[in-house]
Amino acid sequence: MSPAKAFADHLRLAVRLTPNASRDGIDGLDTTVDGECWxxxxxxxxxxxxxxxxxxxxxxxxxxxxxxxxxxxxxxETARKKILRIEGDPEDLMKKLDQLLAR
Structure with missing residues (x-):
């Protein structure tokens, strides 16, 4: 499962945000019991x-x-779970996201 969906000119990314954290960061993926990936x-x-x-x-x-x-x-925008639209070449954006998650 991937939190991203590719479209013709953009990527949609599902994010689960935790505010008031001790530091800024990306903490990998989270999958809910119903199969959603964030x-x-x-x-x-x-x-x-x-x-x-x-x-x-x-x-x-x-x-x-x-x-x-x-x-x-x-x-x-007012919830913990958000959907972001990221403009750009979807294939290139997916590669960048994969590299980010591989760290």
């Missing part, structure tokens, strides 16, 4: 006024070596 991420920012969401975009942009403007929310 990328686990944590940020030190608090979940108010969109601070944790901005920190998540900054974390993902840095990890995938992309501009922050290429990442946007599709859903979940």
């Amino acid at each position: 990328l686990k991420a944590r940020v030190t920012a608090v979940p108010e006024d969109g601070k944790a969401n901005k920190a998540l975009i900054q974390l993902m942009a840095k990890a995938l070596r992309l501009p922050k403007s290429s990442i946007a929310f599709i859903s979940g």
